[in-house]
Amino acid sequence: MNQKDFDIVSIIASRKAEFYVKTREKLLASLPSFIDKKVTRLRLRRAISELDNTLFISEQEKASNTIDPALSVSQLKLNNQEILDRVVKAMTEG
Amino acid sequence: MSRGSGIYPEKSIRRSRGLERFRVEYGVEKRTRRRYTTCDARCWSARSRPSACRCSCGGANHGRGYFAPYRGYPRRPKPPFIGDYFKSIGKSALTSAVIYGLSAAIPPFGAVAIPAYMAYNYSKLGYGLYKVYSEISAEGKASANSMKQASESLGDFVTQDPADTIAWAIVTKARRSGLFEEMAKNTRVDEVVFVETMRGSTSSALSAGAGELAKFAISKAVSA
Numbered sequence: 036m037n038q039k040d041f042d043i044v045s046i047i048a049s050r051k052a053e054f055y056v057k058t059r060e061k062l063l064a065s066l067p068s069f070i071d072k073k074v075t076r077l078r079l080r081r082a083i084s085e086l087d088n089t090l091f092i093s094e095q096e097k098a099s100n101t102i103d104p105a106l107s108v109s110q111l112k113l114n115n116q117e118i119l120d121r122v123v124k125a126m127t128e129g
Numbered sequence: 130m131s132r133g134s135g136i137y138p139e140k141s142i143r144r145s146r147g148l149e150r151f152r153v154e155y156g157v158e159k160r161t162r163r164r165y166t167t168c169d170a171r172c173w174s175a176r177s178r179p180s181a182c183r184c185s186c187g188g189a190n191h192g193r194g195y196f197a198p199y200r201g202y203p204r205r206p207k208p209p210f211i212g213d214y215f216k217s218i219g220k221s222a223l224t225s226a227v228i229y230g231l232s233a234a235i236p237p238f239g240a241v242a243i244p245a246y247m248a249y250n251y252s253k254l255g256y257g258l259y260k261v262y263s264e265i266s267a268e269g270k271a272s273a274n275s276m277k278q279a280s281e282s283l284g285d286f287v288t289q290d291p292a293d294t295i296a297w298a299i300v301t302k303a304r305r306s307g308l309f310e311e312m313a314k315n316t317r318v319d320e321v322v323f324v325e326t327m328r329g330s331t332s333s334a335l336s337a338g339a340g341e342l343a344k345f346a347i348s349k350a351v352s353a
Contacts, residue, residue: 084329
């Protein structure tokens with residue numbers, strides 16, 4: 036891996052972090068008191084961080100082979116269903 | 130005045146005398162109301178009136194339930210395993226949270242700050258990670274082949290993916306150098322979040338092969 040790869044990895048990691056922050060806020064607010072919030076947070080963080088990098092690159096970016104670091108997750112128009120399925124699977128396993 | 134009571138006193142007297150005779154004749158003891166010796170869950174969880182209490186408290190704790198003076202009663206329901214919870218009743222909450230996370234709904238502060246920060250600082254972060262990666266490679270710890278050989282020689286003892294091991298090594302070293310601390314300070318998102326997402330992304334990039342991201346160029350037009 037060269038420096039450019041790490042630049043792109045950094046951008047993707049920051050997209051994942053942004054997605055995690057938003058999801059966590061919504062999820063923790065809706066959890067009942069008997070669910071361990073710390074464990075839920077850890078699981079969610081791991082589930083999102085281990086998602087495939089390509090899921091955080093939009094179709095438009097794939098077509099143009101260009102990544103815009105300034106775009107937020109909501110602007111990317113990602114494959115919501117695929118991401119949802121993978122997060123749910125990771126959260127319910129184990 | 131007769132000893133009986135009610136509308137037909139003679140009849141009730143006759144009946145009670147008949148019962149007495151029966152008890153004496155057949156040796157049956159007179160039936161009394163059973164009293165529990167100690168006050169316990171039967172009393173505290175009762176739904177009847179306190180006057181119906183038959184234990185040592187004499188009705189003081191009768192039907193008190195949650196307020197019963199007993200340690201550990203009532204027992205709280207055991208918290209379900211988190212995986213089972215999200216598989217069943219919590220699935221809808223998780224789904225809506227993920228959709229919210231991907232949508233353009235009113236974003237929290239962090240969601241705005243991260244892309245803005247990354248637009249100008251991705252190269253700094255990327256360079257820092259690359260530097261760490263080069264150092265680890267020079268030490269002979271980050272070669273994918275060497276990690277694979279090591280894990281194969283150890284057999285089942287090594288369960289971690291080699292790419293994951295290298296990613297951990299890079300991220301741990303980068304964290305020690307304070308690379309994520311600055312990012313966390315500027316985006317107000319916990320440093321651990323960046324450590325974890327960076328590890329996952331690095332691991333994914335390493336396991337998919339170095340060529341996966343090579344075709345992408347980074348947009349120069351920063352629109353943050």
